[in-house]
Amino acid sequence: MQYAIIDRPNLADTVADAIREMIVDGRLADGERINEVQISAQLGVSRTPLREALNRLTADGSLFAKPRHGYFVSPLTADEFVQVYDLRPILDPAALRLAGPPRPAQLDKLEALNKKLDALQKPERVVACDDEWHRELLAHCPNRVLLDMIESMIRRTRRYELALMRERKRVLNAADTHRQIMTALRRGDLDRACAALERNMREGREPILEWLAARTKNGGTKKDAAA
Numbered sequence: 001m002q003y004a005i006i007d008r009p010n011l012a013d014t015v016a017d018a019i020r021e022m023i024v025d026g027r028l029a030d031g032e033r034i035n036e037v038q039i040s041a042q043l044g045v046s047r048t049p050l051r052e053a054l055n056r057l058t059a060d061g062s063l064f065a066k067p068r069h070g071y072f073v074s075p076l077t078a079d080e081f082v083q084v085y086d087l088r089p090i091l092d093p094a095a096l097r098l099a100g101p102p103r104p105a106q107l108d109k110l111e112a113l114n115k116k117l118d119a120l121q122k123p124e125r126v127v128a129c130d131d132e133w134h135r136e137l138l139a140h141c142p143n144r145v146l147l148d149m150i151e152s153m154i155r156r157t158r159r160y161e162l163a164l165m166r167e168r169k170r171v172l173n174a175a176d177t178h179r180q181i182m183t184a185l186r187r188g189d190l191d192r193a194c195a196a197l198e199r200n201m202r203e204g205r206e207p208i209l210e211w212l213a214a215r216t217k218n219g220g221t222k223k224d225a226a227a
Helices: 011-024 036-043 047-059 078-085 088-099 104-119 123-137 144-168 175-186 190-203 205-217
Strands: 063-066 070-073
Touching: 011 036, 011 047, 011 144, 036 047, 047 063, 047 070, 078 144, 078 205, 088 123, 088 144, 088 190, 104 123, 104 175, 123 144, 144 205, 175 190, 190 205
Parallel strands: none
Antiparallel strands: 063 070
16 A cells, blocks of 8 residues: 655744845845754744754855854855865856756746846845756756755855845846857857856856955954853
């Protein structure tokens, strides 16, 4: 006899996603100590799934644990950003090559997303739309492990992008480079598209590193709060 598998969302995953969003949108600042009692009440969950979620967030680098002190939001550092972000110019073009040239319907969807991106001004919407564009670009890559790695990189660098845009009131918009990628794809030139995608990834690197250097110099992090 076969039994139907009940697809029930994992509570710890849901809690982890909620806390991750708090970190990304700035409600939990870098270096801030996690108040487990407060967050447990805020999310309406018991301490068991909360603790499991905190362990998962520690594993993916969003938090760090300090014995007898609890969990803290990982500080924004140039070292972490470089280690994570420098993988994208390697992984994304590799995934695009495996996906192959997109069909016209997919290119039309990419065009529509890019037009939307070009018109956005709020940092949160810009970053979300840009992430959606990249996911759609690579959606047909058959290597799910590779896509999971890229998704992990997207999650870990999102708060850097948002923090820069909010603090400097400057929106980083990659719509022009996206158009170069799509033009190459419409012409069937996968090599040129992959080169433009790699360039797109690298162009987003320097503004954030410059901002992080200035931020560190000005003492703009709460990392000492965990000391």
